[in-house]
Amino acid sequence: MSAVVGTKQTGELLKNGAIQLMLAINAVIMIYPLFVMVMSSFKTNAEIFSSPFALPAHFSLANAERVWSETNFVRYLANSVGITMAAVAMILLFSTMAAYAIARYQFRLSALVLMFFLSGMTVPLKLAIIPLFIQLDSLGLVDSYAGLVLVYVAMGIPSAVFIMTGFLRTLPRELEESARMDGASEFRIMRSIMLPLARPALVIVAIQNAVPIWNDFFFPLVLITSDNLKTLPQGLTVFVGEFTTDWGVLFTGLTLAALPITLLYIVLSKQFISGITQGAVK
Amino acid sequence: MNSGRRHTKKAFPWRRSLWIASLLTPALVVMVLFVLWPLLSAFRLAFYEFNGLQPTGFIGFENFRKVLFEQPYSDWTYNALKHNIIAFAALMVFENGTAFLLAYALLKALPGHRIHQVIVFLPVVLSAVIVGFLWKLFLHPLFGLVNQTLALVGIGAIPWLGNEHTALGSVLFANIWHWLGFPTLVLLAGMQRVSKEVIEAARLDGAGDYALMTKIIWPLIAPSVTIVTILTFIGSFNWFEIPYVMAGLTGSPGGATDVLGLYFYRTAFGSTTTGIQDFGQGSALAVMMFIIVAGVTAIALRYLRRREIEL
Numbered sequence: 001m002s003a004v005v006g007t008k009q010t011g012e013l014l015k016n017g018a019i020q021l022m023l024a025i026n027a028v029i030m031i032y033p034l035f036v037m038v039m040s041s042f043k044t045n046a047e048i049f050s051s052p053f054a055l056p057a058h059f060s061l062a063n064a065e066r067v068w069s070e071t072n073f074v075r076y077l078a079n080s081v082g083i084t085m086a087a088v089a090m091i092l093l094f095s096t097m098a099a100y101a102i103a104r105y106q107f108r109l110s111a112l113v114l115m116f117f118l119s120g121m122t123v124p125l126k127l128a129i130i131p132l133f134i135q136l137d138s139l140g141l142v143d144s145y146a147g148l149v150l151v152y153v154a155m156g157i158p159s160a161v162f163i164m165t166g167f168l169r170t171l172p173r174e175l176e177e178s179a180r181m182d183g184a185s186e187f188r189i190m191r192s193i194m195l196p197l198a199r200p201a202l203v204i205v206a207i208q209n210a211v212p213i214w215n216d217f218f219f220p221l222v223l224i225t226s227d228n229l230k231t232l233p234q235g236l237t238v239f240v241g242e243f244t245t246d247w248g249v250l251f252t253g254l255t256l257a258a259l260p261i262t263l264l265y266i267v268l269s270k271q272f273i274s275g276i277t278q279g280a281v282k
Numbered sequence: 283m284n285s286g287r288r289h290t291k292k293a294f295p296w297r298r299s300l301w302i303a304s305l306l307t308p309a310l311v312v313m314v315l316f317v318l319w320p321l322l323s324a325f326r327l328a329f330y331e332f333n334g335l336q337p338t339g340f341i342g343f344e345n346f347r348k349v350l351f352e353q354p355y356s357d358w359t360y361n362a363l364k365h366n367i368i369a370f371a372a373l374m375v376f377e378n379g380t381a382f383l384l385a386y387a388l389l390k391a392l393p394g395h396r397i398h399q400v401i402v403f404l405p406v407v408l409s410a411v412i413v414g415f416l417w418k419l420f421l422h423p424l425f426g427l428v429n430q431t432l433a434l435v436g437i438g439a440i441p442w443l444g445n446e447h448t449a450l451g452s453v454l455f456a457n458i459w460h461w462l463g464f465p466t467l468v469l470l471a472g473m474q475r476v477s478k479e480v481i482e483a484a485r486l487d488g489a490g491d492y493a494l495m496t497k498i499i500w501p502l503i504a505p506s507v508t509i510v511t512i513l514t515f516i517g518s519f520n521w522f523e524i525p526y527v528m529a530g531l532t533g534s535p536g537g538a539t540d541v542l543g544l545y546f547y548r549t550a551f552g553s554t555t556t557g558i559q560d561f562g563q564g565s566a567l568a569v570m571m572f573i574i575v576a577g578v579t580a581i582a583l584r585y586l587r588r589r590e591i592e593l
Contacts, residue, residue, distance in 0.1 A: 015491075019387045023398045026384060029459070030401050036427055037416055052430045094309040101305035105298075113306060120317050124575065126520060126543070127568040130550050130561050131323030132316065134335060154316035157309050186301050215409035217523050222551060233411040237527070240415055250419060258412050265407045269400045272407060277467050 037258070040251035048247045063252035071242065072227060073253065076235030077260075083145060083231060084214045087152035091209050092202060095157050099164030100190055104176070114165060120158030125151070129222055136223065143225050151219050156209040163208075163278065167201035168194065207268070207275030214261060232257055324572070328565040335561070345566035349549075355563065361537050362545040365450060369541065370518040372451075377458045378510055381465035386495070388466070389473045399470075403463035410460060414527030417456035418443065421528075443529050446538040453539045457524050461517070465510045472506025473499055501589075508586040512579055519575050522547065542571055 040048050041063055042056035067073050101107075102114050125132070132151060133142065141147030171194060179189045220234040227238065236257055243249045265272050328345055330337035349355050384402060388395050405413060420427040421442040429439045442452040476499055484498050500507075522543035529539040550564025 016390070016392055019390055020392060020394075022383065023387050023394070026380075027398060027401045030405060030462075033416060033420060033427070033459070034404070036420075049425045052425070052427055094312065097305040098309035101302045105302050107299070107302055113310070117309070117313065120313055122576070123317055123321055124516070124520060124572065125317065125320075126522070127546075127572050128317075128320035128324045130565050130568065131320040131327060134323070134327075134561075135315070135320055137335060150312065150316055154312050157313060158317075161309065186298070211407055215407075215411075217409065217411045217526075218547075222547075233409045233523075236409075236411050236415065247419065247425070250415070254412050254416055254419075258408055261407050261409075262404070265404065266400075269403070273399070273403055273467060276403075276406065277464065277471065 034258070037251050038255050040248065041255040043248050043251075045245070045247050048251075063248045064256070066249055067239075067252050067256060071239055071253075072230070072235060073239065073256065075228060076230050076232045076239075077256075079145075079229060079235075080214060080232040083148055083152070084210055086145070087149045087156065087213050088206050088210050090149065090153045091156035091160050092206060094153065095160035095205070096164050096195065096198070096202070098157075099161050099168055100194065102161070103165045103168035104190075104194065114161070117158050117161040120154075121162065123158075125155050126218055129218075133222060142223055143229065145229065148219060148223050148231075151223070152209075152213045152216070156213070160205045160209065163205055164198070164201055167198055171197055203271055204275050204278055207271055208278055211261070211272070211276060324565055324568050327561065328569045330562055330565075332561040337562075341562070345560075345562045346570070349563050349566050349570075355549075358537070358540070358545055359542075359567070362540045362542045365539070365541045366518055366521070368450065369454060369457075369521060370515055372454050373458065373514050373518060374511070376454075377462060378465050378469075378514060380458070381462055381510070382469055384462070384466045385469035385473055386499075388470050399467065402466050405460050406463040408460070410523035411527050413456055413460040414524045417452070417459070418528045421452055443539075444535060446536040449529055449535060449538040453525050453528050456528060457521070460524070465514070468510055468513075469503065469506050472503035476502045504586070504590040508583070508590065511586065512582055515578060515582065516575055519543070519571060542567070546571065 036052075039056055040052075042059045042061075044060075044062075047054075047057060098113075098117065102110050136142050136147040136151075139147075141150065175193050176189055179193055184193075215233060216231070217233040220231045224230055224234065227235075230238065236253060239253050240250060243253070327337060329340055329342060331339050331341045331344070349359050388399055388402075421429075423429060423439050423441040423444060426442075428442065432438075432440070440448065442448050480498060480502070481494065484494055489497065518541075520543055521541050525539045525541055525544050526547075546564060546567045549567055550559070550561055552559030
């Protein structure tokens with residue numbers, strides 16, 4: 001009897017060992033390239049070629065200084081921050097307003113309006129880039145922050161309305177009713193009572209939109225031509241073009257570009273994961 | 283419960299309507315101007331001839347005929363389409379297959395599974411441009427990390443992106459590295475929703491790991507598998523950034539990494555390799571891609587939903 005238990009336990013141990021091994025190998029494959037990228041950013045070109053696996057001889061910031069002073073990198077970074085923040089703020093504002101109307105009031109067209117927003121989720125806006133380009137051009141918004149932000153807002157609203165409507169519907173009616181009895185205005189009820197309760201959904205929506213907007217390359221590539229207006233992913237292509245043979249500087253650029261979102265992710269990994277997988281797991 | 287609302291309705295019907303309308307207006311205006319209108323226009327513009335930015339005349343199916351039947355455009359179209367199909371198949375097998383194994387490993391909830399979950403998802407939050415350039419550097423024929431590692435075991439330099447037999451695979455590998463965490467966590471979420479009681483009951487009935495997986499977990503995570511399959515399909519048709527960054531900037535050998543997303547962009551906005559810039563042909567490509575994505579997704583949803591079991 002005990003022998004049987006013994007083999008069973010050994011089997012279990014072996015299996016768990018195999019699982020741990022597989023996860024460990026995967027972790028190395030995921031992390032090691034990033035580790036090399038960071039380490040290479042401290043190296044000189046010669047060092048990268050002669051001792052690719054060694055740690056840098058000196059943790060020199062010379063590459064970072066060159067990226068900072070010789071390129072438009074800071075400008076690209078600032079553009080990305082500004083455009084992402086503006087787009088996410090507008091997505092949150094517009095979609096919360098619309099979702100609030102759909103979720104908290106009964107009106108004749110509410111189902112139709114919701115359907116209209118939801119159908120936007122199925123449209124790959126990338127494929128509508130030609131008419132979008134013509135449209136923005138006729139509005140004088142090609143090669144401007146505003147044009148890019150509006151495209152991102154349009155891209156984000158459908159899923160944001162979907163998530164916010166679902167969340168706002170779950171809030172209890174009683175709070176709203178009693179405030180109404182006390183004579184609070186509709187705006188006051190929304191602003192001071194319902195929206196503070198919706199914060200968790202707002203965080204999800206913000207992350208779900210901020211990540212793809214921050215990372216987007218396609219729309220700036222088409223809509224932005226001035227170097228001063230370029231976003232970070234787009235700016236990286238310029239940057240790589242300038243330093244094709246200076247690998248230390250290239251790795252530094254990639255490291256600096258990856259740093260902001262990686263740090264945020266490490267701090268807020270739970271919210272990031274649920275934010276990005278939210279739509280799919282629903 | 284409704285009395286309060288009814289009261290408001292009676293007292294201020296027009297004010298209430300105005301309030302609701304003003305809440306809806308900004309979002310609706312953006313959607314109409316930048317989603318609905320462009321989408322409808324995309325279908326219209328495919329039937330027009332263009333002179334630069336301006337449609338100059340209705341030409342029926344001429345744009346479609348060009349991209350489907352007139353060389354060299356048709357060759358480029360089918361070449362790109364072929365690569366999209368290969369990409370989808372490869373991603374299903376290698377990315378989602380690995381994701382499935384990883385999800386099952388993570389389900390075991392052994393010590394450290396939380397940190398593994400964070401690690402596998404880390405590349406997902408990075409920009410495809412960063413990932414593309416990173417792997418382009420690592421795959422450098424002489425000095426890249428991959429070949430330097432292979433040199434340690436005596437394998438000579440391989441020009442990964444410069445060879446038409448390895449270029450597409452290299453680009454796909456970078457893509458899998460980038461996205462692996464996403465299907466992994468979607469499948470894991472599906473597996474975690476299979477209730478402990480169901481698993482325990484199966485265990486009591488003597489089900490081993492294999493039987494548990496094939497008879498219980500696999501059928502019950504069908505909704506997650508559906509989502510992963512469809513997102514992989516849509517993703518392979520939207521595929522643009524990584525091929526563009528890794529091989530598209532300079533052009534790839536024999537068009538080995540050209541996919542529809544890249545070909546569509548070049549046709550519409552011009553490129554050095556094909557020498558054309560035509561909004562009409564671009565729109566025709568966009569319409570066909572849209573129909574393929576929407577059509578296949580609808581059919582796949584119907585088929586895949588059928589094998590889903592309600593609990």
